[in-house]
Amino acid sequence: MTGRTVPPSTVARLPIYLRALEELQEDGVCTTSSGELAELAGVGSAQLRRDLSFLGSHGVRGVGYDVDHLHAQVAAALGATTDLAVVIVGVGNLGHALANYMAGGGKGFRVVALADTGREVVGSTVAGLQVQDAADLEGVVRRAGARVAVLATPASVAQEVCDRLVGAGVTGVLTFAPRVLQVPDGVEVRSVDLGSELQILAFHEQRRVAAGR
Template sequence: MSPRPVPASTVARLPIYLRVLEELADAGVATTDSGRLAELSGVGPAQLRRDLSFLGSHGVRGVGYDVEHLHAHVASALGVTGDLAVVIVGIGNLGHALANYVAGAGTGFRVAALVDALPDVVGTRVAGLTVEHVDGLEDVVRREGATVAVLATPAGVSQELCDRLVAAGVTGILTFVPRVLQVPDGVDLRSVDLATELQILAFHERRKAASRG
């Protein structure tokens, strides 16, 4: 039987629940109720219970949720209980920082390879790995069995690299490139555009300033 479909909005909140559960576990909290978990997650209790119900997780009346068990359940649903190989393409300042972050995060991901085109970057060591040349991108992806990649490259080459990653077997791409990329059906694309996010904040700041007169 196929898994119950989980709404995209619920999936987007699962990492928040996971982070809060990690914080509770680190603080030695064994059980928590939906009200407390929802408050720490910034959602309403009904929303939290609805989200968790998609995973088949239900608290015990009068007891709440077992923090360790729920953490394992959410982590499993997110697919971060294993050792998912990630290839990072573009090892400039941002790519360098991302490589070190993912390598030290312990979130079920593993930085499998780093790729760049610049001669002064290729061959250097970052996060315990040697940066490889972009000419061998397809071989790198297949060698590592990677299905997830991070793009932190100049915009002008991003679509070409995206196409090459997909052709090599990557089915999930996180891009920090300020450009709209095109991917075929079956490939998940997540975009983090810092300039866009700042522009949205600027919009809200202008609206608040206008309302103050």
């Protein structure tokens, strides 16, 4: 990484570049051009070159980018070479699916704890971990050393749970609850609102139909 501040929009595209580079690695490709990589990532080649310049990677004129080296650069920038401890709070259908999807980590994170309040869930085993009682959420977080939390709770309790997580030392929250969470400076929140995303698709579909396309 260079000492330059990386824009949030660039950070949001880095995982896409990482996936594209992994596709190239799987295909046995050693060197790629900005045009080829940009096409795989679904962005313009000029945009890709600007984004990668923030990592100090400029490619070689007439040669392009070394795939393995660039993959290592992007992975390091995203922290994919670390082992970040993650706790999942809310082990309903969504939380259960997320735990199984994230089991084993390998992308810079490792699920270390699961927590829920449901009597039918607490004590059960999901993805090799025993679900712990969220009544002791602070203790769960501290014992596991979790710094990042995935929030899969109902919206009605999301802020309260988020406050408890932050109080226990969590500095990054990925929430699936359909509400805006308030956090202090120094805590990063990423929100995945499936309902809103579907509404956006519905908006574009209505515009397409209205235009007769």
